[in-house]
Amino acid sequence: KIFLAWIYNATKQVNFFFIDTHKHKDKHKDKDHRHKDHKKDKEREKFKHSNSEHKEHSEKKHRDKEKLKHSDGSSDKHREKHKEKDREKRREEKVLDAIFPFTLMGCVLLWFVVIRWEEERYTDGSKWRFLEHKGPVFAPPYEPLPDKVKFYYDGKPMKLSAPAEEVATFFAKMLDHEYTTKEIFRKNFFKDWRKEMTSEEKSKITDLNKCNFSEINEYFKAQSEARKQMSKEEKQKIKEENERLLQEYGFCVMDNHKERIGNFRIEPPGLFRGRGDHPKMGMLKRRIRPEDIIINCSKDSKHPKPPPGTKWKEVRHDNKVTWLASWTENIQGSIKYIMLNPSSRIKGEKDWQKYETARRLKKCVDRIRAQYREDWKSKEMKIRQRAVALYFIDKLALRAGNEKEEGETADTVGCCSLRVEHVKLYPKMDDQEYVVEFDFLGKDSIRYYNKIPVEKRVFKNLQLFLENKQPEDDLFDRLNTSILNKHLQELMDGLTAKVFRTYNASITLQQQLKELTCPDDSIPAKILSYNRANRAVAILCNHQRAPPKTFEKSMQNLQSKIDEKQNQLSAARKQLKAAKADHKASHDDKTVEVKRKAVQRIEEQLMKLQVQATDREENKQIALGTSKLNYLDPRISVAWCKKWGIPIEKIYNKTQREKFAWAIDMAEKDYEF
DNA sequence: TTTGAGACTTGCGCGGAAAGCT
DNA sequence: AGCTTTCCGCGCAAGTCTCAAA
Numbered sequence: 001k002i003f004l005a006w007i008y009n010a011t012k013q014v015n016f017f018f019i020d021t022h023k024h025k026d027k028h029k030d031k032d033h034r035h036k037d038h039k040k041d042k043e044r045e046k047f048k049h050s051n052s053e054h055k056e057h058s059e060k061k062h063r064d065k066e067k068l069k070h071s072d073g074s075s076d077k078h079r080e081k082h083k084e085k086d087r088e089k090r091r092e093e094k095v096l097d098a099i100f101p102f103t104l105m106g107c108v109l110l111w112f113v114v115i116r117w118e119e120e121r122y123t124d125g126s127k128w129r130f131l132e133h134k135g136p137v138f139a140p141p142y143e144p145l146p147d148k149v150k151f152y153y154d155g156k157p158m159k160l161s162a163p164a165e166e167v168a169t170f171f172a173k174m175l176d177h178e179y180t181t182k183e184i185f186r187k188n189f190f191k192d193w194r195k196e197m198t199s200e201e202k203s204k205i206t207d208l209n210k211c212n213f214s215e216i217n218e219y220f221k222a223q224s225e226a227r228k229q230m231s232k233e234e235k236q237k238i239k240e241e242n243e244r245l246l247q248e249y250g251f252c253v254m255d256n257h258k259e260r261i262g263n264f265r266i267e268p269p270g271l272f273r274g275r276g277d278h279p280k281m282g283m284l285k286r287r288i289r290p291e292d293i294i295i296n297c298s299k300d301s302k303h304p305k306p307p308p309g310t311k312w313k314e315v316r317h318d319n320k321v322t323w324l325a326s327w328t329e330n331i332q333g334s335i336k337y338i339m340l341n342p343s344s345r346i347k348g349e350k351d352w353q354k355y356e357t358a359r360r361l362k363k364c365v366d367r368i369r370a371q372y373r374e375d376w377k378s379k380e381m382k383i384r385q386r387a388v389a390l391y392f393i394d395k396l397a398l399r400a401g402n403e404k405e406e407g408e409t410a411d412t413v414g415c416c417s418l419r420v421e422h423v424k425l426y427p428k429m430d431d432q433e434y435v436v437e438f439d440f441l442g443k444d445s446i447r448y449y450n451k452i453p454v455e456k457r458v459f460k461n462l463q464l465f466l467e468n469k470q471p472e473d474d475l476f477d478r479l480n481t482s483i484l485n486k487h488l489q490e491l492m493d494g495l496t497a498k499v500f501r502t503y504n505a506s507i508t509l510q511q512q513l514k515e516l517t518c519p520d521d522s523i524p525a526k527i528l529s530y531n532r533a534n535r536a537v538a539i540l541c542n543h544q545r546a547p548p549k550t551f552e553k554s555m556q557n558l559q560s561k562i563d564e565k566q567n568q569l570s571a572a573r574k575q576l577k578a579a580k581a582d583h584k585a586s587h588d589d590k591t592v593e594v595k596r597k598a599v600q601r602i603e604e605q606l607m608k609l610q611v612q613a614t615d616r617e618e619n620k621q622i623a624l625g626t627s628k629l630n631y632l633d634p635r636i637s638v639a640w641c642k643k644w645g646i647p648i649e650k651i652y653n654k655t656q657r658e659k660f661a662w663a664i665d666m667a668e669k670d671y672e673f
Numbered sequence: 674t675t676t677g678a679g680a681c682t683t684g685c686g687c688g689g690a691a692a693g694c695t
Numbered sequence: 696a697g698c699t700t701t702c703c704g705c706g707c708a709a710g711t712c713t714c715a716a717a
Binding site for chain 1: 674675678681682683684685686
């Protein structure tokens with residue numbers, strides 16, 4: 001009967017079930033996960049756990065509701081009601097008996113549907129069921145310059161119209177950058193600036209070289225100086241205002257979870273810079289208005305309101321995508337999005353999937369390697385090129401290398417888009433044979449330079465590919481990323497070129513950690529080992545950085561600190577010796593012990609400093625962040641920390657811990673990638 | 674097969690906040 | 696407390712990859 005009553009109650013809540021499937025699902029899981037035992041479910045369960053905070057919240061609400069329902073009896077009509085209730089109860093039971101088979105069937109059906117949905121949730125392409133947010137925050141409107149700040153044309157002061165003035169200030173702010181001296185930058189800027197001018201201004205201002213922005217430049221410098229000099233209270237006020245904005249616009253509700261939004265502020269207008277030698281540098285990036293924005297949210301949510309007097313371009317309800325708002329940017333004509341923070345469920349799950357794909361590659365990588373080595377001998381040139389390219393992607397962790405439109409972006413390449421001019425072949429170099437020298441600009445115009453010995457067959461193939469070609473011809477002329485990826489897809493479900501980067505990065509970390517960690521090392525030394533393993537990956541992936549401007553100086557500072565410590569140490573040692581000598585005469589145990597402790601402490605400090613120095617020196621031109629955030633399966637790091645008793649905070653800062661919450665929850669100390 | 678839009682991940686540099694030092 | 700150094704989070708550019716229509 002209890003069971004029956006439970007089912008009855010459940011059917012009464014059918015509405016609730018459908019309106020709020022997520023909540024139900026959690027409930028359902030809590031009750032029933034004991035029955036389900038296959039691995040996938042378990043893992044997903046673990047994944048869910050990292051969001052338990054939200055879950056608790058919603059469950060509490062649920063309980064409160066329940067309470068309310070039960071507490072609505074009043075005492076004065078108690079007896080009367082009691083009889084009435086009894087009768088009703090009997091009636092209810094009869095009805096229940098009668099409808100029992102149907103109820104049961106209904107429940108089974110319902111359960112089935114819910115489970116099916118649960119399973120399908122990730123395969124039917126829908127990303128959410130409910131999405132509510134408040135829309136983006138727009139850039140503050142332009143504030144005209146005070147009258148005393150003047151722009152000069154050809155030596156004479158000239159008052160500009162507001163739109164022209166705004167664009168002029170963009171340029172004026174950049175005066176100290178060397179790119180304002182670059183010809184393309186100036187040309188692009190001037191062309192776009194003229195578009196904003198009134199016809200009168202246009203006819204007057206014809207030569208950028210005659211424009212003098214220095215007063216405007218100084219004005220902005222003074223402004224930023226003033227901002228620095230602000231009192232504590234004023235700074236506090238700004239901080240609070242920012243916090244308020246974050247609280248109001250920085251979060252959304254997706255499927256019962258309050259989630260942090262990644263970039264809820266619209267990019268302000270300005271001059272486009274781009275990276276490397278970009279043909280569009282200096283162009284005007286225009287201001288984004290509500291009329292440019294497409295809002296995405298669920299139909300049954302409270303739709304975000306556009307600022308007073310404006311309209312959204314469109315409000316749509318597409319749950320096949322994850323973005324909340326989008327607009328088209330005017331430099332490349334590409335679409336920009338507002339999406340969730342990496343700590344969100346939707347990003348976390350995707351990240352987890354990515355590493356699972358890489359782990360699947362681990363299982364079949366030997367087969368794939370054997371296959372491409374075989375393909376080096378293929379009769380078909382297309383297959384040979386594919387095989388050699390894949391070899392580079394695997395061995396050197398090169399990016400795929402999509403084609404790009406010429407003249408639209410900086411001239412950079414990846415594996416499939418390598419040109420003849422980017423590789424040199426040396427049959428013999430020093431004591432190595434068959435050396436290939438790579439020298440090209442990759443993503444973000446970062447130089448890739450590497451000399452590696454390759455197998456003879458690869459070398460011969462490369463010679464073949466280079467025959468009768470000009471420097472600007474494609475090295476792999478019969479290959480592009482879609483051919484390559486199509487092939488990879490056939491080798492393993494979900495395999496693409498970039499999976500190799502993920503796989504090789506993670507496997508390298510795991511193997512380096514195994515190799516470098518000494519069980520007896522202190523915690524700082526172990527962390528150095530971790531950083532070294534991380535560094536090996538960063539080098540593999542060619543993650544570089546400009547050496548910090550103050551690098552030399554800070555290195556010197558550190559060195560002098562080390563010298564000083566060394567002096568301290570020898571002094572302390574001398575004292576210890578003296579104390580020991582004294583000890584023989586006076587039997588003063590205490591002093592010896594104190595001195596010994598001092599020596600020990602200084603030794604430790606010195607060691608720490610030296611570790612820091614090595615770490616920093618080795619890190620001069622290497623950026624660890626990118627690989628840590630995007631390529632290393634966080635579960636490897638978590639497991640390593642657990643194994644060696646390293647606090648996770650030493651490896652991941654707060655944001656990183658939030659992003660990797662799923663992994664911190666999931667991985668045990670024996671986790672294997 | 675080609676092309677391009679669209680969606681999402683990866684990547685570096687910068688500025689301000691926090692931490693460290695005197 | 697005041698200054699310097701380091702760290703962190705953000706901004707936004709630049710990749711990868713998918714899908715669908717021409």
